[in-house]
Amino acid sequence: MGLLGLLVGLALLVLFAFRGWSVLLLAPFAALVAALFGGEPLLANLTQVFMVHAAGFLAQFFPIFLLGAVFGKLMDDSGAVTSVAAFMAERLGERRVILAVVLAGAAVTYGGVSLFVAFFVIVPMARSLFRAASIPRRLIPAAIVLGTSTFTMSALPGTPSIQNAIPMPFFGTTPFAAPGLGIIASIIMLVAGLWWLHRAEAAARRAGEGYGDDIEGATERAAADELVRERATTAREFDPAELQHGQRSERPSPVWSAIAPLIVVVTVNLVMSLVVLPRLDVGYLAEQRFGETTLAAVAGVWSVAVALTAAIVTTIALNRARLPALRRTMDAGANASVLPAFSVASLVGFGAVVASLPAFTIVRDWVLAIEGGPLVSLAVATNILAALTGSASGGLTIALDALGQTYVELAARTGIAPALMHRVAVIGSGTLDILPHNGAVVSLLAICGLTHRDSYFDIVMVGIATSLLALVAVIALGSALGSF
Template sequence: MGLLGILLSLGLLMYLAYRGINVLILAPLLALLAVLMSGDLPVLATYTQVFMKSLGGYVITYFPLFLLGAIFGKVMADSGAARTIAEKIVDWLGTKRAILAVVLSCGVLTYGGVSLFVVAFAIYPIANALFRRADIPKRLLPAAIALGSFTFTMTAFPGTPAIQNAIPMPFFGTNVFAAPFLGTLAGLIMLFGGTAWLDRRAAAAAARNEGYGQHARTAADSSLADDADLPSFAIAILPVISVIVLNAVFTYLVIPNLDAAYLAQPEYGATSLKSVAGIWAIIMALTVSIILTLALNWRRFTDVKESVNSGTMGSLLPIFNTASEVGYGAVIASLPAFSIIRDAVLGLFPTNPVASLAVAVNVLAGITGSASGGMSIALNALGEQFAAMAQDQGISMELMHRVTALSSGGFDALPHNGAVITLLAITGMTHKKSYADIFVVAVAIPVVATIAVIILGSFGF
C-alpha cells in the first residue's frame, strides 16, 4: 500500500496540476495522502516537522535569488530595456531570419537574468508582429519563445543566473560556471537544433502556402502600441552584460579572497565559503545590476516604487510553489516504501551515477511539471547518495552539476508545465496547434543534448 500511495500521489499531482489546481494546495494534501496510505504514520507531525521544515529550508536558501531575479526582470521590462534589446536583434537579423531573431532575443534576456515569464510578455508583441510580416504560421511562435527562454539559457550555458543553474551548487560544491565546455556544447545543440527544426517547419508550411493565418488579438498585443521613451541599445544591454560579468568576477576573483572563517561558527550555519560562494555571487551580481538599471533609466519609470514592489510580489508565488514541491518530495522520501524507488533509481546505472541522476531528475521534473521543483525533489531525496557515488568513482562534481541542470530542462516542459500553459495563453495558441513543436524544441532536443553530455563526460571531456 505504501508504494501504491506514492504512485497514486504522484499521478494525482501531475493530473491535478495540469487541470490548474495550485501546487500550494496540492503538494501538502497529496503528500499527506501518501502518508495515510503508508500505514501507521503521524500525519500532523509529518506535515509540520517534515513538509514545512523542508519548505522553509528551501525558502531560506533560495529566496534571494527568486526575489532579485523577479525585481530585475520587472525593472528591465518597465524601463523599456527588454523591448529595446528585442527590437534591435530583430532589426539586425531581419524578417528572413524571424525565427532566429525571436530565439536570440529571448536568449539574450534570459541569459542576462530576466525571468522567462517577463521575457515571454515582453517579447511576444514584437515577435508576433515579426511573424506576421514574415508570413510565418503563428502556431510556431510559442515554440520559438520557448526555445529562447526555457532551454539553453536556463540549464546549459555556463554562468546563467537561472535558479535551475543555482540549485545544484550546495549539493556538489560547485558554482554556476560548472563544466563550461560541456554546458556550452549542450546549449549550442539546443540552439541550433531547435532553430533548424523550426526553420524546417516554417519552410514546409510555406511550401503548402500556409501563412501567418487569421488570429484574434490577445491582451498582450496591445503593449506594442506604447511609444514610450525607450533607452538606447547600449543602455539597455549594459545591465544584462553586468549580470554575467559580475557573476564571474565575484565567483572567481572577489569571494575566494574573502576572509570567511566565521562561517564555521554555528550561528552562521557551520558551513564553508565554498558552499555559499555561488549563491553570494548571484545575489551581488543581480543587486548591482538592478541598481544599474534603475540609475540608467530613472526618468523612464512611471513609478519606481511600483516596479520594485511588483517584482517583489511576483517572486512569492514561484518560490513558494517550488518550495512546496520540495516539501512534498521530502515527505515522499521519508516514507518506508520510498526505499524501493530509491534503490531502483540508484540501480538503474550502478556504474554511472550521472546517468541515474539524469533519469531521476527528468522523471521528477516531468511529474511535477517544474524544472526547479523536480530537481529539488531529486537532490533533496538522493543528492547525497549521488554525490557519494560520483566521488567514489572519480566523477567530476562539475559534471554532476551540469547534468542535473540539463536534466531539469527536459521532461519538465510536458503539457501540464505552468510555463507552457502561460506561454500558450500569452500567445493565444492552444496545445493542439502549438505543443508538438514546443515538445521538440523544449523536451526532445534538450534530452538529446543531455545524453550527449553524459556520453562525453563519461570519456573525461
C-alpha cells in the same frame, strides 16, 4: 501500502495541479495522503518534515527569486526588454525572423530577466515579425521556447536561472560548473532547434501556409487568467499577475542602457564566482550562528545574488528617467517573487515527505540500479520528477533533496567531478519538464492565442528533443573525458 501511497499522493498532485489547483494546498495534502498510506504520523510529517524542508528551500533560494523578479520588472517597466528585442529584430532583418526571436529571448533570459516578463514582451514583437515574413504564427511559441527555456536555462555557463542555482549547495559548485560541456550542450540545443524551425518554415511555405489570423486580446486575457497564473507560478520565478502593476515607460530605453545590465549580470557573476569569493576569508561560516556551513555550500547563491543586485542598481542608474513609478515597480517585482517561491518550496516539502517514507527506499534503489552509471541514473531521476511535477526547479530540488547526498558520495567514490553532476542534473531537469501540463507552456500558448494542437509538437522538438540530444552528448563526453 507505502509504495501505493507514494504513487497515489503523486498522482493527486499532478492531476489537480494540471486542473489549476494551487500547489500551496495540493502539496501538503498529497504529502499527507502518502504518509497516511504508509502508516506514518501525519502531524509530525506536516510540521517536522514538510514545513522544515520547504522553509529550508526558501532560506537558501528566496534571495534569487526576489532579486530576479525585481530585476525583471525593472527591465520591463524601463522599456529595456523591448529595446533588446527590437535591436535584435532590426539587426537581423526580415530574412532571419526566427533567429531574431530566438536570440532576443536568449539575450534577456541569460541576462537574468524572468521568463514571463520575456514572454509578454517578445510575443508582440514575434507576431509583427512573423506576420511581415508570412511565417505561420503557430511556430512562435516554439521559437520563444528555444530562446528562453532551453540552453539559457540549463546549459549556458553562468546562467542566473534558479535551476542552475539549485545544485550548487548540494555539489559545492558555482554557476559556471562544467563550462566547456555547457557550451557544447548549448550549441547542440541552438543549432538543432533552429534547424527544426527552419525546416518547419520551409515546409509551410511549400504548402502555401501563411501567417494566419491572430486572436485579438489573447495576451491581455492570459495576463489576467487565474488558471494560467496558478500553473505559471510553479514553472518559473515570476508571478504574471504583477506584470499589470507598476508603470511602464512610454518610451523605450536606449539599446546601450538596455544591454548594460544584462552584461553586468554575467560579468559580476563570473568575477564573484571565480575571483572574489575564492579569496575571501570565510572561517566565520563554521560558527553556529551562521549554520556551521562552508563557502562551497553558499558561494553559488552569493555570486548570483550579488550579480542581480549589481544589475538592479545599474538598471535604475541608467534608466531612472524611464521609471516613472520606481517604488511601485519594485514593489510589483518583489510581490511577483512570493507565489513562485512558495509554490516551489511546497513541492520541495512534498518531496521531502515522500523521501522520508520507508517505501521510498524501493524507488531509490531502482533509480541507483539504472544501468549506465551515476550520471545516467541522475539524469533519469531529474527527468522523471520534472516531468511529473511540470516544474524543472521543483523536480530538480525533489531529486536532489532525496538523492543528492547519495550522488555526492557516488561522485567521490567513482571519481566523477561534482561540476559534471551539476551540469547533468540541470540539463536533465530542463527536458521532460516541457510536457503539456508545464506552466510555462500553458502560459505561452495562452499569451499567443494558440492551443496545444496548434503548436505543441514543434515545442516538443525544440524544447525536449534538442535538450535530450544535448544531455546524451554531455553524459557521453563527461564519462569519456571528465568535466571541462
